[in-house]
Amino acid sequence: MAATTNTQIALANDQNFVRRLAALFNLEAQVVISESPTVENHPLRRQLAQLCITNSTSVASQFALTIALSTNLMAANTSYDFTAEAVVTDASDAAIRSQISTLWNGLAGV
Numbered sequence: 007m008a009a010t011t012n013t014q015i016a017l018a019n020d021q022n023f024v025r026r027l028a029a030l031f032n033l034e035a036q037v038v039i040s041e042s043p044t045v046e047n048h049p050l051r052r053q054l055a056q057l058c059i060t061n062s063t064s065v066a067s068q069f070a071l072t073i074a075l076s077t078n079l080m081a082a083n084t085s086y087d088f089t090a091e092a093v094v095t096d097a098s099d100a101a102i103r104s105q106i107s108t109l110w111n112g113l114a115g116v
């Protein structure tokens with residue numbers, strides 16, 4: 007089913023999705039931690055990365071709605087899986103991680 011604001015709100019509140027986001031935030035955080043200190047806005051970017059590594063579930067919960075309403079997730083299909091009893095999206099991990107990367111500076115407060 008095509009994504010709507012309501013489906014994305016449900017997705018953002020789904021704990022399976024939040025756990026998935028936590029893992030993807032953690033992966034992206036490792037990239038940011040490894041970047042050169044000369045990268046523009048590195049201190050703020052690194053601060054978010056450290057928070058993701060130490061408390062990824064909290065970060066994922068905080069930003070789940072922002073990610074769910076972003077371009078890559080709105081372009082995906084979101085539905086309810088009655089067997090899994092979960093809201094699911096067909097957005098790939100790569101698409102979600104790309105969206106996290108795209109939004110990283112804004113999420114970091116840059």
